[in-house]
Amino acid sequence: MPDRSRMLGEILIDMGCLTAQELAEALEKQKEKNERMGDVLVGLGYIQPEDLTRALAEQFDMEMIDLDSADIDPAVVEMVPAELAREHKIVPIEYDEDEGILCVAMGDPLDLYTLDNLRFVVNCQIEPVLATRQAIQDAMEKFYGLQEHQIDEMIQEFTQNDVTFVDQTISAGGNDEITADDAPVIKLVTLIIAEAVKSRASDIHVEPMAERLRIRYRVDGHCYEVDSPPKRLQNAIIARIKIMAKMNMAEHRRPQDGRIKLSVLGREIDLRVSSLPANHGESVVMRILDKESVMFGLDQLGFHADDYRIFQGMIKRPTGIILVTGPTGSGKTTTLYAALNELNRSDRKIITAEDPVEYNISGINQCQVNRRAGMTFDKIIRAMLRQAPNIILVGEIRDAETANIAIQAALTGHLVFSTLHTNDAPSALTRLIDMGVPPFLVASSIQGIVAQRLIRRICPECKIQINADVPVLKAAGMTDAQIESNTFYSGEGCDNCKGLGFRGRRAIYEIMVMSSRIRDMAFNVDTTDNIRAQAIRDGMHTLLMDGLRKVVEGVTTVQEVLTVAKKVD
DSSP: OOOTTSOHHHHHHHTTSOOHHHHHHHHHHHHHHOOOHHHHHHHHTSSOHHHHHHHHHHHTTOOBOOTTTOOOOHHHHTTSOHHHHHHHTEEEEEEETTTTEEEEEESOTTOHHHHHHHHHHHTSEEEEEEOOHHHHHHHHHHHHOOOHHHHHHHHHHSOGGGEEESOTTOOSSSSSOOOTTTHHHHHHHHHHHHHHHHTTEEEEEEEEOSSSEEEEEEETTEEEEEOOOOGGGHHHHHHHHHHHTTOOTTOOSSOEEEEEEEEETTEEEEEEEEEEEETTEEEEEEEEEEHHHHOOOGGGTTOOHHHHHHHHHHHTSSSEEEEEEOOTTSSHHHHHHHHHHHHOOTTOOEEEEESSOOSOOTTOEEEEOBGGGTBOHHHHHHHHHTTOOSEEEESOOOSHHHHHHHHHHHHTTOEEEEEEOOSSSTHHHHHHHHHTOOHHHHHHHEEEEEEEEEEEEEOTTSEEEEOOOHHHHHHHTOOHHHHHHOOEEEEOOOTTTTTSSEEEEEEEEEEEEOOHHHHHHHHTTOOHHHHHHHHHHTTOOOHHHHHHHHHHTTSSOHHHHHTTOOOOO
16 A cells, blocks of 8 residues: 655655755745645756656555656557547556556556546556656657647747758749748748758658658668657648649649758758658658768778779779669669769769769769650660760669660770669679570679678767677677677667667678679579679678678677678578
8 A cells, every 4th residue: 555644755855865954945835836745846956857756656656667668559559549648648558458457657646537537538447657747748749749839839949041942932832822821831841851851861751640640760771750740730741742842732642753952951952752642641751862971982981991992993994884782772872973973084974874863963964764755774875875975874774675785885885883673792693684684795794793781880979898699690600719809899879879879871792793703604694602602702702791890890780780681501
């Protein structure tokens, strides 16, 4: 039973959080303000909110919970309507189906009315636990989204100078007039974009759910939910984004693509926008194309010294094809642009065919694929060859026709860069042959293939040395001697990395140079496994090998490497 005979002040003194003198002063203050003792003590700064909650938990014999670290099932959250949770300042934590008991976090143990009301609404027994009011407020914002007054406060703090639209023809409602009703939504969408850029996000996901509108940012390859606006603003927000991207406002049944140009915090940013009709409304994704984030020198990409020397030699060959392979979002464009920047000189003519042109590079002729106008990859490449280029970039080899024309360009004295979607470097050869490219053309035209993935970097602010996870390291291919002779690190989590232990990303590479033996194997249509084994004998480091080198260098963790690269038997 709770020991309510003990006064709150007495408990706090026993806990060492309060002195008798401070309690006496608080009692005098309480008489003036007619407030609860706990609120008076926190207001005077004598105790912290966490101290008050801990003391209340002891006084009423209740459990105290840390909501920040609690793993709460969204299905449990949906048991309590958002309006009810906000009105009574509660957060559902856990539901015991066998006993029919819903556990909820609250800040006031004396609020029996809330418990009775909640018991009636959800039709089950309620078990209360205590949490700080701020933690409950944060949890409500996380699970139920922001309220209108909170959005207004955010907009008031936001300065319009942070974001400037490059295209001044954008309007609020499809005409040239911006009404007072439109203005808050316009500012809110602008705020969402600005916060994403500040957070180093690569994508903004606007996702309509059944009961709410979810906003997520993709940072370092992982999606994180942020404070969401109310569901009632869903249509207005999506409409505003479509207007900015010059999409068809009347079309809600088909996917659409668009583009937004703006200046954020003094940086020129492009947004590639995609809308997709879904069950609860149009899902919108905005890909943030930041020129500053892609313009790296080759020495900044993360190549190991050996691979850097090999890649430098590859791109300085006068003819042939160099392929960069990997899944979407693996950094292929960044690697290709870094190579083109290295080669971009006044005595060389460089032409690209891209779908779409993501970043404008000074000194390079860039062509946009436009299928409606008949500007496909193969037609652009044919036209390119009449422009007498030295170097050609083909955004992606998607079919046999594009592949054959690119190969013909390479065989007629041009250096050709392109991308291909394969899991590793050796499988790119068999992929081209499977497309229908004759094996002798593959063997004679390809100069080298680079496969790559992106891994998260350990945050430098909270980087700590850890004990080696021997079983995992052995499973990844490291020997006992390598494990014993190296030091391993991890991120502890801090404000700089938002508690994740990682900040930023680095590429791992697999570079296969076409040796005479590998050319013979490609000509004879040998298996990918045999080609890979020969490439390793020739000195190729696989993605996993390069990842382990970065683990040893303290760049990342072995668990992070194993998420994108696997051991090849």
